[in-house]
Amino acid sequence: MKRLALAALTASALPTPTLAQRTPAPPPVMIPAEVTRLRDAALSDTTAWDIVEGLTTEVGQRLAGTEAEARARAWAVRRLTALGFSNVRIEPYRMPVWERGAESAEILAPFPQKLTLAALGHSGATPTEGLTAEVAFFSRMTDFQAAPDSAIRGRIVYIGNAMPRTQDGSGYGQYGTARFTGPALAARRGAVAIVIRSIGTDHHRFPHTGTTDFPDGVRPIPAAALAVPDAEQLERIAARGRPVRMKLVLTPRMVGLRESGNVIAEVPGSDPSAGIVLVGGHLDSWDLGTGAIDDASGLAITTAAAKRIMAAGQPRRTIRIVWFGAEEVGGLGGAAYAKAHADERHATASESDFGADRIWRFQVNLPASAAPIADRLQAALAPLGISRGRDKGGDGTDIAPTLALGTAAIDLNQSGWDYFDIHHTPDDVLDRVDPATLRQNVAAWTAMLAVVANAPESIDPVTNR
Amino acid sequence: MKRLALAALTASALPTPTLAQRTPAPPPVMIPAEVTRLRDAALSDTTAWDIVEGLTTEVGQRLAGTEAEARARAWAVRRLTALGFSNVRIEPYRMPVWERGAESAEILAPFPQKLTLAALGHSGATPTEGLTAEVAFFSRMTDFQAAPDSAIRGRIVYIGNAMPRTQDGSGYGQYGTARFTGPALAARRGAVAIVIRSIGTDHHRFPHTGTTDFPDGVRPIPAAALAVPDAEQLERIAARGRPVRMKLVLTPRMVGLRESGNVIAEVPGSDPSAGIVLVGGHLDSWDLGTGAIDDASGLAITTAAAKRIMAAGQPRRTIRIVWFGAEEVGGLGGAAYAKAHADERHATASESDFGADRIWRFQVNLPASAAPIADRLQAALAPLGISRGRDKGGDGTDIAPTLALGTAAIDLNQSGWDYFDIHHTPDDVLDRVDPATLRQNVAAWTAMLAVVANAPESIDPVTNR
Incomplete structure (x- = not known):
């Protein structure tokens, strides 16, 4: 689970009825019918649940750098391949490993x-x-x-x-x-x-x-x-x-250098020059539970959404799914990824690493060239009960090094009200995942990808991190 | 925690509105003003909380026959003495002890x-x-x-x-x-x-x-x-x-014979021939939690109620509080008590060993001579949201051997809806006790004791166990 910056304090972004009345209604924004169709169909998603259930049952805990995390990578390659994604691969790195x-x-x-x-x-x-x-x-x-x-x-x-x-x-x-x-x-x-x-x-x-x-x-x-x-x-x-x-x-003890790795899969886009839309979460978990909310759910939500876009036809932009390794112990996978892929053009980066409770807000860090995208996101996400926050987006330990390179960010924020009842405990198991809110998450991510991956606007780098 | 007999299946005792309409209203029953006053004052009780907090904090788990249970008995003697009860004593027995x-x-x-x-x-x-x-x-x-x-x-x-x-x-x-x-x-x-x-x-x-x-x-x-x-x-x-x-x-292993014991305290009554009103719960707990709901709460509720009766003046019947030992591992304390006290006349026996959730029902097993007592209990308990069940009362592992001798029974039943979320787990700790429902329990037990300990009727033995 990511450490949240203090800058994320945005209670003021929750509009009260009074504030809402003071704010003039935004001009109506048209979103493609395909976005609406994909979003609503995703409310019946089963892929995300299957990923959470499968990973937590067939692997269980997967502490960074251990043989359990290696089994999780092998599982990930099998599952992402079976789902039909392209370029499925492991990008390994080495890391010092701590064991309980x-x-x-x-x-x-x-x-x-x-x-x-x-x-x-x-x-x-x-x-x-x-x-x-x-x-x-x-x-x-x-x-x-x-x-x-x-x-x-x-x-x-x-x-x-x-x-x-x-x-x-x-x-x-x-x-x-x-x-x-x-x-x-x-x-x-x-x-x-x-x-x-x-x-x-x-x-x-x-x-x-x-x-x-x-x-x-x-x-x-x-x-x-x-x-x-x-x-x-x-x-x-x-x-x-x-x-x-x-x-x-x-x-506990440090057991020396071991192999960890990121697992990567793609939905190739039709326009390589438009930049990559990076989504994902982290594959490693703490060792006490099975990491169902932290972060099998994040992998599941983002992957299920990407699969829905893939099934609907080739998007403009390549969607790259990364199941990062070794997040919990210091964000090693995210650092390794940014180093290995610094020369590629990323359009946006988005991470799901805050469980699977209802998404209530989105926030962005987009360049001026892409401002209409945020308006379309607002229109596409509102029917799911998701409002627009006005702070700067860009949350997630794994994507932080990629964001630091100037990549634009789109965040979909789950409610954190109950998250810290569970995270990093033995109780972070499948029983804590609500299938209904998991589907709301998939619908939100599907809508986001449908908007962003196919947006005709250029998404330039951002400099104001 | 007691094993509930199948005979306790009494869903039919929950009156539906229709049934209630069909049943003629009972004749009004007068209860002494003192009962009402004591009951309502008990809704502000703090003694019960202090007992639960003290025992679970200063002793913690107290597995039967271990040195922890012995420390609990010493704690019990100190606390019951400090509360002003009479004849505070330990009645020891020996038992085979199992340890995790x-x-x-x-x-x-x-x-x-x-x-x-x-x-x-x-x-x-x-x-x-x-x-x-x-x-x-x-x-x-x-x-x-x-x-x-x-x-x-x-x-x-x-x-x-x-x-x-x-x-x-x-x-x-x-x-x-x-x-x-x-x-x-x-x-x-x-x-x-x-x-x-x-x-x-x-x-x-x-x-x-x-x-x-x-x-x-x-x-x-x-x-x-x-x-x-x-x-x-x-x-x-x-x-x-x-x-x-x-x-x-x-x-785990059996570690041989060790000492356990029951802790007893009394509020002496003015009429020894009227029989003893026995109340209590069990002092031992499972070893995983601190036994806050199972059964520090039962000790606390019954003891706090007895203290309130004592403070109001000498009752007709002696109230005997027993903090039984070794309930969880086979009801050894209850058996030892019944054997040691078989020659005494018990008027009624009542045990609290089902947590501290809201009491919703009472049931009795009273002889015909004492039928008006049940009517007065119904009138006294109704304002606390407690209805009368029509099955035969007589629940509780610890009092079962005493009931088997022909002692009448009065049960105050807590809701069991959430009880088995907690009982016998590591999570049976103070955090699981709701102070508000604990007070409702004390009020119910106080009302019961105020009615029963001072009832002018004879409470004869019952034979229809």
């Missing part, structure tokens, strides 16, 4: 009991027999930052930093700092380990994993996330006012 | 992946290094029963037997057979192990544990429950038509 080990947490005093947690990606390890220390409590990241080193040295640091729900997922970027930078800061300040409250919004006993970063020169310490109920349990225990001693066993 | 070990499940072929599961109470063990075999699939218990032994011998048996939701929880008794008797049957027929779909109604990745029974002469085999999403994953994989090989590691 044993993990347990136990309060030894004052109230002995086990807690549920999961190591963060790139966590250091405790000794095999575990590590015991007193816990230093910080309800918020800012409390941790303000504390003296003496309160941290030799301790297991706990950071709460409870994340609220938001429609656009922007809470993740703000409250995720406890995970993104907390462990390295704790290591620098002499903590022996760190446990954080999961960066998630649910109240079930599922820990949320996710990557953290120890910069060069900072020795990784054991770093893990407690399930939210367990974090709150620990806070309740701490509130009793007696010192809390905790034993941690976390034995 | 390592547990993991892995599909080796055709699609390698791990599954989430938990051993059932009294499960046998695999070798330390695990056990690998082909899986024999049975969607329903009846399919398993009908299959030839040749399809079972040497296999890991899988039984689905998906349990539906019901208001009264009756699905548990019907569909729980896969857990109650499936393992022993599979062992007798030569299976090397058994995994069942959890006897639960949720779709999260929480396995539901619970006890099973291997009769004398049947050697226990490894027996575990898959989380529902994992069971459905296994079924999807099996539906692909290729043999499924599974590796199981389950290393």
Whole structure:
């Protein structure tokens, strides 16, 4: 799952009735009947469900760089070929691989009991027999930052930093700092380990994993996330006012350089000079669930939409589907792709990596030459309950390096209200995907591709990233 | 949590508007103003929440016969004493103790992946290094029963037997057979192990544990429950038509005889000859969660209600609160209690062991001498949204041996609609308790005790169990 930039905070883009009344109605925009037909037919799509069901059942978890991710690539090639796409291929690269080990947490005093947690990606390890220390409590990241080193040295640091729900997922970027930078800061300040409250919004006993970063020169310490109920349990225990001693066993390890790769498939266009329309998501998942919403759904939605365009006849622009590798552990697939394809002309790039809940908004970053495309998108997407946001589009870890080359962007935003109940947890499995909203997603992406891939306008590079 | 008898199937007790119109209105029943006052004041109760929060935070899980259950008894004595009850004491007994070990499940072929599961109470063990075999699939218990032994011998048996939701929880008794008797049957027929779909109604990745029974002469085999999403994953994989090989590691063990006990407290009544009003729940819990709904809530509800009666002045009948031990593993505390107290006169017995969702119904098993009490209960409970069921009351594993001695029964039934989403899972923690419905429970139990403990009628033994 992508990290959302703070710039994505766009509550103001949700028109209130009053605002809508103040805004003059836009001139009517005609969209081709074919766009409407393709969009509406996609509401009966079954291809996307088949991809999510197949990948999560026949492969399951697929942590970046592992043999499971390799099996997923082989599965991807078979499935994309069977669907009739052209130029199906794997573009491999090598990467350092982190693997989970044993993990347990136990309060030894004052109230002995086990807690549920999961190591963060790139966590250091405790000794095999575990590590015991007193816990230093910080309800918020800012409390941790303000504390003296003496309160941290030799301790297991706990950071709460409870994340609220938001429609656009922007809470993740703000409250995720406890995970993104907390462990390295704790290591620098002499903590022996760190446990954080999961960066998630649910109240079930599922820990949320996710990557953290120890910069060069900072020795990784054991770093893990407690399930939210367990974090709150620990806070309740701490509130009793007696010192809390905790034993941690976390034995993940870096296993060296391994092969990963991007899987690519295409719908060749009739006009190679018009640029490539890049769509996709990421093939790797975290290892706790089967990555059904993060991000089998994104692969499924974008691929099912592309197949519908292909079946309707050759589009003007080539549609390139990329199932990126190694997103979760640092966007390695997206970086490898941009490097390998820097010389190609991309018209637009769009990624689906925010689950499969209802798409409620689209946003673009298009050059002036392509302004009418956004108006047609607005007309084509409105019947699906999708409104136009006025912030700049361009979201997605995997496509970020390609966007940075000057590629225009079109984002279709799923609701983030429930997304962080699930993502990066053991509960990210097929049961969490709603077939009805999955079909709404396919319809939206189909409409988008029908408009963009066949747009007569030139889609020039954008410079205002 | 109690096993619900099939006799509890009482959908017909839910009056439809038509039926209600056909039934003549009962004559108005007067209830003492004090009952109304106590009931309504209990809607602001905080004692019950404090008990649930305290026990689950300061003790956590408390598996029967373990040192954790012993810590829970010590906690109980402190808390019941602090609340002002009389005759607070532990009545110990000894019991054979089963403890969980390592547990993991892995599909080796055709699609390698791990599954989430938990051993059932009294499960046998695999070798330390695990056990690998082909899986024999049975969607329903009846399919398993009908299959030839040749399809079972040497296999890991899988039984689905998906349990539906019901208001009264009756699905548990019907569909729980896969857990109650499936393992022993599979062992007798030569299976090397058994995994069942959890006897639960949720779709999260929480396995539901619970006890099973291997009769004398049947050697226990490894027996575990898959989380529902994992069971459905296994079924999807099996539906692909290729043999499924599974590796199981389950290393629970019987650790010998240990001490357990019931914790008892009383509100002494003014008329010892009127019989004891017995209320309570069970102190032990399964080991995966902290037993917040099963059954810290039951202890809390009944105890908070008794405290309110105590605070209002001495009742006619002694109210005895029992926090039973070792319910989950076979009702050992309830049996020990009935044996130790067989010579005492109990007027009524009532247990709360079905969570803390809203109470929707009450049912009784009262002698003719006490018929007016049920009418007063109906009048007192109706304002809380509680209707009268016409089946015979008498539910609860812990009180069953006492009821069998001829004790009258009064049941207050919580909704079971969501109960089996949680019970016996790691998710049975404080977060699952709704403070508002907990207070409705306390109000109902307070009203019941206010009516029954002070009833002028004689409550004779009942014989029609």
